[in-house]
Amino acid sequence: MELLVHGVGGTTPQKMLGDPRTVRITGDDTAAIFRRAEDVHAEDVHAEAVHTGDVHAQIRPGGHRDGPVREAYVWCNLTSGDSTRALWLLLLPFMVVNLAHWMRPAAPGRPRAVRLYGLLVRLTALTLTVLLVAAACEVALDLVAWQCAGTAACAGRHSWLAFLTPGATGGPWWSAPGRRLALAAVAPAALTALLWYLSHRTWSAYESHQPMARDPEPDPDGSALARPGFWYGRRLVARLRAAHTAAGLLTVAAAVTAPAARFDHRTGGPAALDALSWALTAALGAGALAVTGVVCRRGRSERSPDRTLDRRLVRLLPLGALAVLLLALLYAGWSRPGWRSAGRLPGDAAFGTLMLVQGLLVVVLGAVAHRLYRRDPDPRAGMRGLGGPAVALLACALGGVISGGLAQRVADWLDGTRAGLDGPALLLTWQASTIPPVLAVLLVLAAVLAVRTARRSRAERVRVRQEHPGEPEYPARTRAIAHARAMATLTDRAPLVVTVLSAATLLLGAAALSGALATGRTPDGAARRTFTAVQGVAETSQALGSWLVGLGFLTFVTWGRRAYKDASARRTIGILWDVGTFWPRAAHPFAPPCYAERAVPDLTWRMATWTERTGGRLVLSGHSQGSVLAAAAAWQLTPSVRRRVALLTYGSPLERLYGRWFPAHFGPPALSALHREIACWRNLYRRTDPIGGPVRLPDDHGPDVDHAPLKDPLAYGRTAEHPLPAPVLGHSDYQADPVFARVRGRLLARLHPELPAQRPEPEPPG
Structure with a gap:
């Protein structure tokens, strides 16, 4: 049997199996396994052939078709099926900090350091919850109930606050400051x-x-x-x-x-x-x-x-x-x-302390991660083991920017002139001012990457021409292939992007904290003029950041509404979670749920029960994120069942993404152990694929897992087999390549020359 597992974005069982007539044989509307209609009772036909001695049917379970019986596991509704998945965008900072837990370096023999790493990430996640709830308190209690409702001019512009506004003779019962806050x-x-x-x-x-x-x-x-x-x-x-x-x-x-x-x-x-x-x-x-x-x-x-x-x-x-x-x-x-309510509520010290604690936790986390990395260095690990602390820092920065930008935006909405209200806490105001510099850093980084990609594209044009000697050259075709290869290498630049963003975040966060502490002090002489100039730049950045947050909020609402009504947009949002929510919620319970806690048991139960019932062997075929689920499911099998499974991965991010960023779980020792424990493994990839790549197992672990890079496109010009220009496939349609069928056939031959006979049913007692 061949068990197919699709990748990000999902697909239909009809497309996976290449047949419009498919039948769900197990599962529900969320995740299920399908077969072609004519293969539903393939094992029954096979068992009957055993009793009749039909050797031909024993080799071909259906008795009427070549190759193994194929099944498709469809799991896309775990991440993109329900309209309420759009609400998961609210949980983005929590998802990011949860990823930091799984990004620790591999450190065999250091259980105490590993536990300390997990503890620091959990504490950082706890501060993130406190920060976002405190920001909500800043908006609701301080800006709305304390400042605006307590100021006649502001409350007059917002009639819905009239019942909270104190008058000359005392006002309504709710107008007391404490009751407004309550x-x-x-x-x-x-x-x-x-x-x-x-x-x-x-x-x-x-x-x-x-x-x-x-x-x-x-x-x-x-x-x-x-x-x-x-x-x-x-x-x-x-x-x-x-x-x-x-x-x-x-x-x-x-x-x-x-x-x-x-x-x-x-x-x-x-x-x-x-x-x-x-x-x-x-x-x-x-x-x-x-x-x-x-x-x-x-x-x-x-x-x-x-x-x-x-x-x-x-x-x-x-x-x-x-x-x-x-x-x-x-x-x-x-x-x-x-x-009487006057000024702003005492929140400056709380936000400052919270930000300082987050910074200290991230610094200590970085020290622990560095110590773990030195225990067993892996040159391919992202940021030399500091990926987890960097991602934790970005999660805190994301929470801070959202909090500060939202508070600044609400303050501007309540009092556009900013003359009647003191505004949010100083630190939140300064955090909002970091949004334009962060965007500027991103623009500069994008420009640098664009220049490097253009250079890489020009170099690839020479290689493309050298790969097709004697054929007429098509400059537009050459440029398209070279551009696809160059764009695919951007995935390998992710460590650079995270490094630059985390460094900029750390510097801007320190600047925001220093600016918040310095505000309110009155320097003398030249220091006064310098401080005034810096404050003017900061105020401009704060105003711009406030409007950028408003624009981001409108974009969020638009996408959320579209995702609620449009299944295709809902699927696009689901792709974001296919990578981010693969891991269990180990650090933050409010992160989006882990779909693998449903998908991996599904696959494990199916493979274990099928091999137990039939005594057969199977090829586990995974594309893209499906290859990660396939590997995780193979790990969960017992050793006896694991040796009956062959693994075929294509467009797989197992090493390129998971091995580099999650080395403790997908590093070279882990993938090498998986290679030794299963029957056989083959991996396919293309140079034009921005997600998949080679597995890169060490040479001393038996036969090489990686096939040579597949040709993409299948033909450079027009040929007898391809009279029309062949498309550049990139990450899709691996099964359209003739190499795919040949590799799968070799895996089946290595797995067993013949499919085993159906196990006889036990005789009833008596």
């Missing part, structure tokens, strides 16, 4: 509840699919993907979801409590309120310690499926945080004569 706290609390809901909604759809039960294998040189519990992280996700939900609710409670407590302590309010403020402060501190303890206590358990849920912790931690929040709302809503 009402506005509903918005960030609802955001936290939405994040919890999006994470919990995928619980049964993805994380509840248990892998096959089997004994753990020693894997000193292999990959952790072979461990029985790798694709079952349900317990960790539940713990982290409870901790992050509690952290979000406690952040809202702290934002409500701080202004009221500052007023009570300054004016010497009633003893009851003073005692309640200290009790709330203690409860917030205890909650923060509990949340941090849960995040630090336990990482992933992969040696065996961890099916035990901490139900008491999962329920009590968020409920306790919710109780603290409700108590904070009651405390803030207490009547306080003489309390």
Whole structure:
């Protein structure tokens, strides 16, 4: 049998099997396995041939066709089928920081350093949740409820705030500052509840699919993907979801409590309120310690499926945080004569401390990653092992830019003249000013890459002409082929892009923090003039960043609405998650769900049950991201079944993307171990493919896995076989190449010269 697994973007079973008549033999509307209609009962025909002695039918299971029975596993609806997938764009920063967990260098024999690396990434993910919820509090509590609703001029321009605006004689009941804050706290609390809901909604759809039960294998040189519990992280996700939900609710409670407590302590309010403020402060501190303890206590358990849920912790931690929040709302809503809203809420120190903590965590993470890399250096690893810290830094920067830009945009919308409001926290304002410089860096980087690509294209033209001696030259054809090859090499420039972006992010983040600390101080002499000039440039950048955030938000809404109505646009968004959500949620529970926790058990169960029932062997054929799923599924098989499987990969990013950026799981030792443990493996790729590439196994691991690069296009000019110009296929249609059929035939021949006989059914008892 040949089991086909498609790649990013998905396809139809009819196209995969080359037949309009297909039948779903197992699975559901989300992911399923299909066969051609005439092959549905191929094993039954084969079993009957065994009893009748029809050797020809034994070799050809259908008794009427050459080659193996083909099955297609269609999994595209796991990432791009439902219209609600468009909401996953909200979770982009969480997905990025979750990737950092899996990007650590390979470090055999260093379990403590590996655990420390995972702990630092989880703490960084926790600060990211606190940052985004705190930014929502800044917008709802500070800008809307405190500043705009407390200013008659601003509230007059927004009639929907009239019931919150205090008048000369006191105003409505809700106009008291504390009650305004309590009402506005509903918005960030609802955001936290939405994040919890999006994470919990995928619980049964993805994380509840248990892998096959089997004994753990020693894997000193292999990959952790072979461990029985790798694709079952349900317990960790539940713990982290409870901790992050509690952290979000406690952040809202702290934002409500701080202004009221500052007023009570300054004016010497009633003893009851003073005692309640200290009790709330203690409860917030205890909650923060509990949340941090849960995040630090336990990482992933992969040696065996961890099916035990901490139900008491999962329920009590968020409920306790919710109780603290409700108590904070009651405390803030207490009547306080003489309390007036003026200036901005005290959030500068909180945002500054949070940004400083994120920077320190990333720096320590980089030191740990460097130490792990030095243990077993891999020259092909992205950024020499620092890819994880760089991606974690970019995730924090993405969260900071979104927070600062959104706060700046809302402030401009509430008070376009900026004369009546003090605006958001200073650090958020300075973070918004980093958006134009980041875009400028991206433009310069794009220009540099464009120049290099043009040079590479000119060099490739010479090679294309040399590869077709004696044929008439077609300059336009030569340029098209050379351009496709040059563009395909841009994937290998990803380390440069990430390095430049992370370095620029680190410098601009330090500049934003320094600018926020320097604002409000009054230098003298020449320093005053310099500071004034810098402040003017910063204000211009802040205004431009605010408008860029607004444009980005409109683009986001447009794409979200289109994705909700248009299946093709929904599929395009799904391609983004095909790579980003392959990995389980090990660091951030609010990241988009891992589709491989459903796809890998699907493939494993199918291969294991089919080989057990028939005693047959199969070719596992994966294209693009499907080749990654195929390799992950092969790792999950028992050794006896694994030796009955041949692997055919084409357009595969196994080494080019996953091996370089995730060396601990797809590095050379892991891929070499997979090559030794399966029956045989062959990999096809093209020089025009921007995604797929060679596997690059060391020469001392048996027969070479990589085939020579396939010709693309199949013919340079017009020939008898190709009277019309052959297209440049790049990443698609590998099966259209005649080499594909020949390689698959050789794999079948190496796997077994004949398909084995059907196992006889056991006789009924008695």
